[in-house]
Amino acid sequence: MAKPQRRTPRPASPLVKAPVRIGTLDATALVGQLRHLHETAEDPDVERMPADGELYAALLYLEKHAGALKRSPTEAQRQAALYRVRLWEYLRERADIHQVQAVSDARAAGAEWGHLAPELAVAAPSAAYNKAKRLRAAALSDGTPQQIPLRRTPEAVIAAESRLAREKAAEQRALATAQQRHRLLLPTAQRLVSQQDGLVLDEEAEYWLDEVEAVLSNCETPTQMMSLSRYLSAVIRALRKLEQRTGRPAATTPDAKAALAAAVALLPPER
Structure with missing residues (x-):
């Protein structure tokens, strides 16, 4: 019976088994x-x-x-x-x-x-x-x-470097998006608060909008910005639930609709 031929792995294919290394050592x-x-x-x-x-x-x-x-x-x-x-x-x-x-x-x-x-x-x-x-x-x-x-092998390293370059580019794009969102968060929240008379608010939406307004008075540190983002998300969530319950839009004026739309577009979608 003929011996099965061993297949030579492709030069760029990953190793099946990790090489043993000393690695980190004091x-x-x-x-x-x-x-x-x-x-x-x-x-x-x-x-x-x-x-x-x-x-x-x-x-x-x-x-x-x-x-x-x-x-x-x-x-x-x-x-x-x-x-x-x-x-x-x-x-x-x-x-x-x-x-x-x-x-x-x-x-x-x-x-x-x-x-x-x-x-x-x-x-x-x-x-x-x-x-x-x-x-x-x-x-x-x-x-x-x-x-x-x-x-x-050169082929494996080139493939890995290409993958790492793609990952780094994706990280940079995500960072740029986050930085842009961070710059727009404060004016977007201020705009929505300024249009609250054009919003239909229930108790929950009003509570979170008050929290947004309270943070806006002194929002400078990364922690405060994170709180503002969470509160703004909570306002949008409460307004969406109110719309589903009543069947009516939460914003009643063009300016309020625009302010709410800007806030929804700014914040990342919830999972």
Whole structure:
């Protein structure tokens, strides 16, 4: 029976399984634990060990002075070596992310891919481009555990960058809409309050309109603006219920109708 052929995944398709990473790590605290192990072992040079925050230099010291732990219990020696393995892996992961930023800064400063090829230890501009894209996969996945794992291929990174660009554009549009709504909220609420004589109000609608009017007298902070938005929404809700109950429009004058229509158009639809 012929073996089924393995299908090569598309270069831009997401990984089925997320790669295992060290991810977030308190490296300074871990170096501090290693320092403590060396102090306990009476390492004669431990005072020359770099500061806990100087990860690379501290790891070089710990590697050079690993023999100082020979008089420590085997478990302590093993734990110290495992800590070093974890810290080197963490440093490797961080190096990818920081190298991507360096490449990005070089490109922004006008460096061509040909200039970057020797710096990335590759032979051609196209290889530099591809390597930079592969490194970018690590940066795109950094600190985002919910993100779809990326293949380390240029195609996967380009697809992810395109998706992130679309998401960022959507966020910017939503922010611009919210800022515009925020600018119009105060005058829209003032306009509706000024036309209350042209509105048919029941007890609920009148209560919320009074709340709107009270906030309007001193509405400056984001919290006050949020309260104003909620109260204005409550007025519209109460007027809509009144219209459904009576079968008559809540606004009786052209100006009141225009003010109410402006308030309805300004506030986001309720879910």
